[in-house]
Amino acid sequence: MKLTQIRDLIATAETGSLRAAARHLGVTQPAITRSIRELEQELGTPLFERHQFGMQPTATGRIMLERARAVQEELRRAREEIAQLQGEMTGDVRVAMSTIATFALMPQAVRAFRATHPRAVLKFVESLYQPIEAQLLSGQIDFFVGPFSDQGRASRVTSETLFTNRRVVIARKGHRLVGATSIAQLTEAEWVKQALPDRQSEGDFERPFIQAGLPMPNVIMHTTSATATLLAVANGDLLTSVPRQMLDAPVSRDLFAVLPIREDLFAAPICLVRRTDLSLTPLAEFMFDMFRRAGLQYGRKTGGLGAG
Template sequence: MRMSAVRLRHLRAFVAVARQASVGRAARDLAITQPAVSKAIRELEQILGVELFDRARRGAVLSRFGEMFLRHAEASLSALRRGLEEVEDATAPHALPVRVGALPTVSARLLPDAIRRYQAHGLGAAPRVVTGPNEYLTEQLRQGDLDIVIGRMQEPEAMTGLVFEHLYSEPLVFAVRASHPLAGAPLSPCALGAFECLLPPPGSVIRPAVDRFFAAFNLPRPASVVETVSLAFSRRYVRASDAIWVISEGVVLEDLQSGEFARLAIDTGDTTGPVGITLRAGVLLSAPAEVLVKELREAAAEIRAA
């Protein structure tokens, strides 16, 4: 193929001669000899099968084929230069960080594995993880203070100017300590009403799913409620009380698998919701951010396969 025969030295020599309209000046700019420049031009013309300069005129004047090829050669060199600069910036010790907003419901499951994978690339751009309520993270993303937000998909009206990539889906669970009175027993809806519940606060991305579930199955209002998005607080509170924690499965999956927590016998299949990446529409990510997005996809693929 012709393209495989073209070398960087061919493009550099051609663009330099075209810009300077002189082989001699191009040679000085490139810090090589005139014969080397002339040879590179001849080789390029042989590869393309056309003359790039009009030999009938004095100086280095582009032919119509030369004019046609110049814009592509310049674009290629420009793209290569930008690529080199981007890689250099990404590997520099003081590169700008990759700023990730993570809802608490994914910071415990998806993100740690993706960050470990990202760190293995040895990039200079450190990951900066910010957690908080969904509205806060979304506003930070819109303002450009975050590069990526990871969590459940928001309601359509909140997605203007944003794009969402679905990675996997997960349901809500009703989690309790392993020795809870309701753990491992058949469950009647009225039994829930006697116990305190930890719920996501209004405005959190999973609260609508929680409210819809309670309403759809006519579940009683809990005896008392604590509203929180703090995973550390909730985990400690559940360990020390009979509270029921209503939360995304991924947050407590390790606790459930270890046997420290138990899942109440409530079918929450209807609460399954999409978890994924939210980005600003039409905004290109930095090279390090692209690497992190790739690793998020890989980590999510393993979750789907589990």
């Protein structure tokens, strides 16, 4: 198996056709066709289903594609690590962050990183853990910062807690319920709920009502966006519950009131997560440490329980 075949396999899958893959790579279409055919002959199985309007990976093709991407990322990482060890501190650092980490930690971590490594390129993806888990395991993402629970997780990742977390109920300023001190006073309210694509977060929104033996909140709007959720609350009579870091931005403090609810509203701890079997490049390791420092400082400042 040749590295050019791995390159061609990935390009064909990502562009959807041999012609587009050839154009993307700057080679001829017959060369791509021959490369894919030879790889299929070597493996003894078709890797693509050929249709009139494109090519789709077969079941075995998807398995091979996942491994090919991992190989490609390992080679990229190796080249960058060798260059960095030789003193050339350039290359990419790829980080996935939750919205909480973006608001609370990213600015401080980036300032510290850029002060030392101005030539490096930072690539951030805003996401929870579950949607990016495969990319973390394949090496496409260096590490994750955000809410994480290791219950039921494979041992291929390791995590360290930066600080504990909690949710707050918010409303627009001037809302009739801004003085409520218990969720029992919110049973008649209408809510907007951000639907989070992560199993860890399922039930966080409703848990306080269940624990108090109250009816489920009257959710009249569902979103998949933190921005849409905040806009809905700011421009109407809806309530929502969000991690408290969502209010760190000045615009949030100006628009919203935090209800002084006495019940504890659970949120998963904020963690750093990385693969156990893969060392980070020196640049990625430095950025990992900058997020660690930012997280521990934030935890001390807000009363969260930091690690170490």
